[in-house]
Amino acid sequence: MARARRISSTQWRLLTRDRECSPHFDVRLASGYSAQTYRHVNPSDELNPSRCGTVLRARPTWRFPSMLTRSPRPWRAVALPLVFIATVAQAQSHITSPKEQFGHNIGDDYWLATYDQFQAYWQKLAKESDRMKLVEIGKSAEGRPQLMAIISSPENMRKLDRYKEISRRLASADGLTDEQARALAKEGKTVVWIDGGLHATEVLGAAQLMETVYQLLSRNDEETKRILNEDIVLAVQVNPDGMQLVSSSGAVMFAPPFRDPFNYNFDPAIPMGIDAVGAAMQTRFAMEHKPGVTIRSGSSYSTWWNGGLRTTVYFHNMIGLLTETIGNPTPQRIPFIPTMTLPRADLMYPIDPQPVWHFRQSVDYSVTANYAVLDYASRQRDELLFNIYRMGRNSIEKGSRDNWTTTPSDIAAVERTIAESGGAAQLAGEQTSADETAAGKGGRGGRARAVGPAGGGAVGNPVAPFGNGTDMKFFNTVLRDPAKRDPRGYIVPSNQPDFPTATKFINTLRHVGVTVMRATSPFTVNGKTYPAGSFVVKTAQAFRPYVLDMFEPQDHPNDFAYPGGPPKRPYDNAGWTLAYQMGVQFDRVLDGFDGPFDKVDGLAPVPLGTVAGANGAAGYVFSHQQNDAFTAINRLLKAGEDVFWLKSAVSANGKTYPVGSFYVAAKASTLPLLQKAAMDLGVSFDGTATRPAGDATKLSAPRIALADVYGGSMPSGQIRWLLEQFEFPYTVVYPQDIDAGGLKAKFDALVLPSGLLGQGSRGGGGRGDAGSRAEVPAEYQRMLGSLGEQRSIPAIRDFLEQGGNVVSIG
Structure with a gap:
């Protein structure tokens, strides 16, 4: 019997792009859908939370150009197509119920379906119903098929390609008049993406997904028929391996709207749309007598962060939603908390204490939330689809003229300027x-x-x-300072030291539908000449909010509970500017510009490196300024090559390499390895007739120990991902390994991610909930324990004193 205690979450999104950049699960309302690249997660994000890419969190996610998406974290997520017009077939063959398939109803106490059972059930449903098409969108980390169920009316199913095209055109918003957009919106369908199960131990996500799909296929009431006629639903279990693993071994729910702050880059229609769908959900919960649903301050979720399936869609002009619900196969109780029994704006319908709360009740709440979103999407189809286009047009217009985005720092600057000019009385109010x-x-x-x-x-x-304000000169001189205009575009020069990494950054933008151009010949902007091959990203495009968010620094507000009080913790990262993180060199352009630019179709190829001066070379020098040079070093060391770190500058083939560059001695096996690295990684090598003079340190493959705890530390998982990208060998060590001592005999370096001291067993900041040791499978017993001062710190000190290296982060 599997035991899980996690709260589950679900998200929805209204997508306007034909590609989404979040690897989570969501529900979205869209006018069409497009292929989505999935980054598969490890079997359990509790055991290894290194997943975190471009897929929504643990919710179902649908990828359509214009859709509303909902993503359940540990819950389920629902995706709803926004524009399909069709008639639901009245006659269907028998639709197998979960009870008939499994011998259990979804949500029965002490029972969970495995992914193998889930897969077999969906395959059977696809054969039984003409409302469902089952497609494989990829493989999981362990090789299981990743399935997506497309659900709509039979007539809509025959016209999916047309609806995809409508979604793409509305999402791009380019080359359309308002009249043409309204016609497409009227013809199209709302696309809703629902995913579940990303966080494997949040078992409600997968359970609600099965129940929702069954109800959409088996019900013939007027509401369900309207949903099938007007929506296209994409349902995805996003973590097959985790579902297989887990199932083998005061408030009831949080729902939108979300608390402040929201990000200043996306269209104001986004938070308004979230509020509208949230109101539909709240009303349905009340009408179905399902109390205990809190909103806004009832959870830490905001719309600031750009990094999940729920939130990334905001920057693509789509609505994204998330719900979080209690529930697992072990019955629970709803305790009596006096302050949670009084109605208020953020908890309008409190729930009474419940001595027993069953998993099925959580499933029912989740299905209610899904149906509320689907119903809203079907009723508001035309408006949702047109709004996706309109938000895209707004972005294009803003990127085509002078525009300013006001931030908290700007307001602080105005206040300082007013005070310094003697206008404090004006600011305070007279x-x-x-x-x-x-x-x-x-x-x-x-x-x-x-x-x-x-x-x-x-x-x-x-x-x-x-108040009645202050002198307009402060508005004009500070908030409308021409030097603080939003950029009309960004130029990424091709002659920067690490252009391969800059190309990876550009391809990240391309993966999520951002329009990028490339110079076919040299060009000049504002007196600066750029070489051919440079990338240009203009902001006059539908996904302008995403472009700004990737190039510009975030300016999170000073969010305090009350003046002088404690700060409110951001839901997730407060800053993430990807161009800065990747060390990309770029120039902002504040005025309109043009040049010999061609649009980049698909992904931009990484520029090839070269191997020069190979004839008679004693060895080869290469730069340390490219990130992928370290990948090349790891490959060379693994192949037994001799690699050195140079402590003096050196010249080769007319180039000067600074201190810190690398040198590999030539062997019979060396040249083919360098040629492959030049081809695959874009790293260039220059041959030298003799070994460089001066001191050099011979490198060896480091024996890296990466600390983690049972249940998974997210910082540790992120470092693990980073090491893997650059092909560093490493070993994950747990508290028992560290406490045992003797680390120097096995490792050269110990990496300690932030937040590990005192954390253990429960993992992930306490979210893993490992339960008692007896409940942990034998193969994971070695991971238990926590890092502490009595045994862990002395063992780490011994490692240092014996010559080991400790990298402590945070």
């Missing part, structure tokens, strides 16, 4: 006369006040509660 207040004038800058029954005051002046 009293105004009764006559001025009644007239709605408000004087030089004071806060308007109500002054009596005949005066009007705040009643007559709707902006009165916000």
